[in-house]
Amino acid sequence: MTEVGGFAQELRRWRTVRRWSQLDLALRAGTTQRHLSYIEQGRSRPGRAIVLRLAESLELTLRERNSLLLTAGYAPVFAESRLDDPELAPVREAIDRVLEGHLPYPALVVRPYGELVAANTAIGVLTEGAAAHLLAPPVNVVRLALHPDGLARRVENLSEWGRHVIEGLNAQALRSPDDRLDAFIAELRDYVPPMPYGPGHIGFAVPLRLRCEEGELRLITTLTSFATVVDVTLAELRLEAFLPADGESARILRLRAER
Structure with a gap:
């Protein structure tokens, strides 16, 4: 397959994934439908600027x-650095400061598919009691969260919260189709029990209800990305920070930090 043909096929595939017409994409890209049609037919070789x-x-x-x-x-125009590269030292320092600043609440940084990169000391409330094989590097925090030998055994609302986690991955798979991600989602589905959709159902986006020795924690999560970076590695990092959903949960986490 020629480069022009390969690009044309890939461009059509992505446009189909987004469910956009040629006109939709042409308007978004500041070009004409006619030009885009020629590109998708392989009749016009696109310059690098229009590809970007x-x-x-x-x-x-x-x-x-x-x-x-x-x-x-x-x-390629976007670099893909290693996190331990010297030039990323300021970024690593900034990540450490953000994680430390979130104490006494748990926070962690992950790569795609949930691979743990860094976490603060409050993460212990999420890992305690988990099987050793789930804590062996590289730790996958999504698998740790939903696996029966991990966090799941202490989650009071595993059906709702687990489905919320899986729905987030489903949305990612729709935006960026990936066989590996599809297989991972299929694995996770087997860990989450079915949930009856009764009159009290309010959806999957509910606080995590987690048992610990001090009582029950109710935690909500926030997700943050490095939105303005031009490095592939940094762009793929996600900061997941847990916040108490009530005063009792905040009190428990503060006490744990003091100990």
């Missing part, structure tokens, strides 16, 4: 933008 504009308009991740550039015959 189309990738941005399609809301692709930096990794996906690099891949699209390659199919068009251009070198």
Whole structure:
């Protein structure tokens, strides 16, 4: 397959994933439907600028933008650093400060698929009692959360909260189709019990209700990304911070930190 043909096929695939017409994408990318049609038919070789504009308009991740550039015959433009590279030392320091600043509440940083990168000391409330095989590096915090030998055994509302976690991954899979992610979601579904949809059902976005030795914690989560970076590694990091949903949960977490 030629570079032009490969790019045309990949562009059509992404446009189909987004469920956009050629006109929709052309308007978003600041070009004409006629030009886009020629590109998708392989009749016009796109320049690097229009490839990047189309990738941005399609809301692709930096990794996906690099891949699209390659199919068009251009070198990737977004670097992919290692977290232990010296030039990322200021970023690592900033991450550590954010995690420490969130104490006494748990917070962690993960890579795609839930691989743990860093966490603060309050994370112990989420890992205590978990089987050793779930805590062996590299730790996958999503598997740890839903596995019967992990956090799940202490989650009072596993059906609702577990489905909330899985729905978040489903949304990611819709935006960025990935066979590996599909297989991971299928694994997680087996860990979460079915939930009857009775009259009291209010959806999956509910606080985590977690048993600990001091009582029951009710925790809500916030997700933060490095939205303005131009490095693939940093763009894929996610900060997940847990916050108490009531005064008693805040009190318990403060007491644990003091100990």
